[in-house]
Amino acid sequence: MKKILSLVFILCSITAFGQRNWNGKFEQMDNMLPTPNQYRTGSGEPGPAYWQQKADYKIKVELDDENQRITGSEVITYYNNSPSELRYLWIQLDQNVREQNSFSSQAGTSRLPATVSQVGTVQAQRALGDTGFDGGFKLMAVKDTKGNDLQYLVNRTMMKITLPEPLASGGSFSFNIDWWYNVNDRAVIGGRSGYEYFKEDGNYLYTIAQFYPRMAVYDDFNGWQNKQFMGSGEFALTFGDFEVEITVPADHIVGSTGMLQNPKDVLTKQEARRFEQAKKSFDKPVIIVTQEEAEAKEKKKASRKSTWVYHAENVRDFAFASSRKFIWDAQAVKVGENTPLAMSYYPKEGNPLWERESTKAVVNTLINYSEMTIDYPYPVAISVHAASIGMEYPMICFNFGRPRPDGTYDDFIKTRMVYVIVHEVGHNFFPMIINSDERQWAWMDEGLDSFLEYLTMKKYYPELPYNSNSPEAIVPYMKGSKDFMRPIMTNPEQSLQLGPEAYSKPSAALVVLREQVMGPELFDQAFKEYARRWAFKHPKPADFFRTMEDASAVDLDWFWKGWFYTTDNVDVEVADVKWFKVAGEQKNLESRVNAQGGNLGENAGENDGNPFYGQPQEFKLTDSRVGSEYRSEVDNEAIRERFAGKNVYQMTFKNNGGLITPLVLEWTYKDGSKEIERIPAEIWRRNEQQVTKLFVKEKEVDSVVFDPFKQLADVDMENNVFPPKGKNSRFDTFKKDGN
Known part of the structure; x- marks a missing residue:
């Protein structure tokens, strides 16, 4: 009896000890991840029956420089490659986030200080939910290609089109949407796109995105991804081909997603000659529109219009920039078998910094990101200078970093300008090519991009005071109150500190994983395999987690669970x-x-x-x-x-x-x-x-x-x-x- 009681005591002690010291941190994640299937395998690669939809666009859009308005018409051809029959389509109307009394403003929280005597006007209108701006898409027509009205219902930032008859698997459906909307002043209203007004010369610089109704994603994982656009969660988009005609004042220079199809119609002979010269210049940028030429155009406004025609293949989105203020330079880059053009567009307010550094940063980004993922496949990569913004689209991005009014700048200004260009150009890879769902998982593009930004800055700009996105840089956040944290695996609309939780913490985690857990050689091979597998496809978090393990033979479940699913820290x-x-x-x-x-x-x-x-x-x-039977x-x-x-x-x-x-x-x-x-x-x-x-x-x-x-x-x-x-x-x- 004594032996039995002793055994029970020992077992109870072991059990209690184990409970105190065990939280399952090394247990496998099988029960946390989606069950592998014919669409997405347990190895993390697309399955034998993987499919994805396609949406092609033919768009005609005009920029009204007098009234700051966009008017457009589009024909969308939607291809149903899914095994399911579709009875309706979902369209994204992201401009509706700027409607008066929008869903995001209704759901937002705001308050005045306990003792308040004065509040700034811009801050007040945002806090009070009344910008006085007539925003949002104004739909003029939703029809099929025969001119018949289609039944549709607008639900805030989403529009449901009921099809005349079900769209069978393997079929396609074309329809037309006409619309217009007022362009927002970013300095007052904010936003990822809009305009900046330069009162000194009376001109505008437009960075235009989310300007057309866009197809929502329908996939094997969610069905329709039709979460409302509330501002933080960005975009889930379908690949397709674009033919876009952009009509602007004749003295404007346009930078855009895609390749310019009619340079002789919109460029002077001198500009066209320089443009062709840039395609062969691999050592330094060629100035296509000089500062002197741009300043001359600022002083008078053309009454004529011109139409710039662009084609883009296999892209998930489309954006453009337009201004008579633009200086324009370009340089060819050798990336594998491809020779894309790295280009920059910037007003004189960006010089001399932008002429010296922007296109160089684009070149460095394309080379380094290509080495870590896949060779950059698109014909151009563009950096556009606009105040106080960093935003990305296929082949084009809008970036801050402006010298002082007298043209001087220090290393701090230069560092901010360079790293935002690296980051936003880098988004061409995540999520523009490796096409994750930004609306649901911000870290899959922002975190992976911030990680590659960190590596690029360390490689090409070691002399600059850059210390973002590293393990050391994330410490102040990690040691903060857990009451104001959310795990990385959190929807961006529920994130409490989006910067650390979607950008710098995932980056720091990957730096630790590369440098301290796996080693650079093994990590780089696995990371490159993930990019290869999911280029031009729609990966989910499990696809990344599984691929990194599958391609490395390193059990990383403990790592994903700790860094991505908890708010624990290293101490x-x-x-x-x-x-x-x-x-x-x-x-x-x-x-x-x-x-x-x-x-x-x-x-x-x-x-x-x-x-x-x-x-x-x-x-x-x-x-x-030696005991037992050994001799x-x-x-x-x-x-x-x-x-x-x-x-x-x-x-x-x-x-x-x-x-x-x-x-x-x-x-x-x-x-x-x-x-x-x-x-x-x-x-x-x-x-x-x-x-x-x-x-x-x-x-x-x-x-x-x-x-x-x-x-x-x-x-x-x-x-x-x-x-x-x-x-x-x-x-x-x-x-x-x-x-």
């Missing part, structure tokens, strides 16, 4: 170190044994105030014998000889932050030499809260530091050092230089 405490020494045959062990077990924190010698100068606990190695013998003398005189350090680490992490240790020896040692995260697999490990060293140790180079996003550097503060003079040096 590893070097809690305790004990020093032992393996004795040789001739040593008198009894006279050297430390009564307290060689605990360095409690048994420090007084020499130099450094606990590592205390006496170690020595132990000898006794003979071992061989242990070479005890060889083992004793191998370990004789070695220093053994027993270290205990506490996981105070909860986030599973590898251990990166810097050992400093008494002779001044250093060593970096890396322990995989799997050390925590049996106890997620505290682990103890023995380290064998030839030399005696002076100090040890966890995360010495701030590569793991540890939020408390003060408990990373042993001996702890007050017992090691080296600690203060570590705090200052991080080494």
